[in-house]
Amino acid sequence: MSAAASPWPSPEIRVWAPDGITEVAPGDDLVMLLGALFEAATPGQRLRDGDIVVVTSKIVSKAEGRIVAAADREQAITDETVRVVATREHAGGTTRIVENRLGLVMAAAGVDASNTAEGTVLLLPIDPDASARALRGGLQERFGVRLGVVVTDTAGRPWRLGQTDIAIGAAGLRVIDDVRGTVDTFGRILQSSMAAVADEIAAAAELVKGKATGRPVALVRGLAHLMTAEDGPGARSLVRVGPDDMFASGSAEAYARGWKDATDGAADPDRG
Numbered sequence: 166m167s168a169a170a171s172p173w174p175s176p177e178i179r180v181w182a183p184d185g186i187t188e189v190a191p192g193d194d195l196v197m198l199l200g201a202l203f204e205a206a207t208p209g210q211r212l213r214d215g216d217i218v219v220v221t222s223k224i225v226s227k228a229e230g231r232i233v234a235a236a237d238r239e240q241a242i243t244d245e246t247v248r249v250v251a252t253r254e255h256a257g258g259t260t261r262i263v264e265n266r267l268g269l270v271m272a273a274a275g276v277d278a279s280n281t282a283e284g285t286v287l288l289l290p291i292d293p294d295a296s297a298r299a300l301r302g303g304l305q306e307r308f309g310v311r312l313g314v315v316v317t318d319t320a321g322r323p324w325r326l327g328q329t330d331i332a333i334g335a336a337g338l339r340v341i342d343d344v345r346g347t348v349d350t351f352g353r354i355l356q357s358s359m360a361a362v363a364d365e366i367a368a369a370a371e372l373v374k375g376k377a378t379g380r381p382v383a384l385v386r387g388l389a390h391l392m393t394a395e396d397g398p399g400a401r402s403l404v405r406v407g408p409d410d411m412f413a414s415g416s417a418e419a420y421a422r423g424w425k426d427a428t429d430g431a432a433d434p435d436r437g
Contacts, residue, residue, distance in 0.1 A: 178387035182373040182380035183210060189381075191230035195220075196303030199382060203308070215389025217313040218304065219370035221381040222333055223280060225296050225316055226287045235286040238278050245274035245288060250415035262321075262415075265289065268404045269333060271320045289318060293334025294399030301336040301396065313338035313392055316400070317367040323412075330371035332363035335400040338391045339363075362391055363400055 185202045189195070199220075203212045212218075226232070235241040248264040265274040267289060275289040290296045293316045301314040316334030321327070332340060340363035370383035405411075414422065 178369070178385060180369050180373050180383060180385050181210065182370070182375075182378070182383040184380060186224070186379065186381055189224040189227040191227065191232060193228045195225065195228045195300060196307065199300070199304060200307045202382065203304075203384075210384065212304065212308045212310055212312065212384075213386065214310040215312075215386070215392055216310070217315060217338060217366060217385040217388060217391075218300065219315045219317060219366060219374075219383040219385060220297075220300065221374060222275075222289055222293060222316050222318045223277065223287060224381045225290045225293070225334075226277075227281075229290055229296070231288040231290060232281060232285050233288060234284060235276075235278075236284060238273075238276060238286055241286050241288070242274045242276045245276055248415065267293070267333065268401065268406065269318075269320070271318075275318055289333065290316065294336065294401055295334075297334040297336035297399070298396045311337070311392060311394075313388075315363055315366050315370070317370065319371075330364075330367040332367045332400040332403065335363045336396040338366075338388075338393055338397060340398060340400055340403055342391065361403060362388075363403065 183202055183206055185205060186198060189198070199218065203210075233241060242261060242263070245265050246261070246263040247266060247268075249261060250264060250270055251262040253260050260272060261274075262270065262272055263274050264270050267275075269275060269289075277287040278285075281287050297314040297316050300316075301312055304314070305312050314334075314336045315332045315338070317330040318333045319328045320331050322329070340361070342360040342362045366385055366388070370385060374380050374383050
């Protein structure tokens with residue numbers, strides 16, 4: 166069995182989102198806010214050893230002061246963009262799929278104009294893994310239990326409709342459950358099975374958090390086998406980079422390269 170694989174997958178998990186988080190403002194102490202939230206919970210919903218706390222990046226961004234004035238949201242998107250992957254014009258404007266400063270490829274660079282004051286937008290946390298580590302450390306010290314923390318954001322998928330939450334920050338758990346080298350029920354060796362469990366946790370938590378419910382935090386129980394003693398590699402390790410990125414070129418880049426190859430070939434009849 167791979168050293169990173171989970172030897173005891175859980176046959177059952179529980180996921181819930183407690184009420185009680187008020188509007189978060191720049192400078193707020195999230196450890197204090199979340200600590201008070203879980204201390205006020207019913208006995209069965211207080212933090213236990215092996216729990217995973219899932220936090221929407223929006224409140225992390227607010228607490229870290231990632232609120233910026235933006236009369237023009239498009240300029241804020243441009244400022245957060247490292248590389249344009251694709252654009253498409255539609256009746257409501259233009260959708261831009263870009264790589265942002267965190268290496269994440271998503272619409273609008275993760276710049277969010279919802280649930281924030283008029284004339285402002287929210288940027289993603291500067292380092293979501295560091296944010297997750299800080300929350301984990303503070304909550305573990307306060308409650309004396311071993312925890313995992315996942316910071317989430319919403320992203321689309323290139324070949325499927327709709328959006329789902331993904332992990333953009335993580336601490337205290339394996340973000341990938343690598344079962345390569347194990348065997349299936351027919352005795353075949355698994356060659357490529359790597360479950361993105363941090364993303365699966367993020368998506369499960371979103372089912373109970375919602376977008377406009379005032380419940381930006383969820384708790385996942387039953388996945389203690391994914392926990393790590395240290396903070397772990399973080400969600401940044403989930404991002405495909407370099408030779409692992411089979412779709413590194415955006416549509417505009419691919420078109421430009423194809424056009425260049427075609428015109429170069431026409432200019433040099435001996436080429437190819």
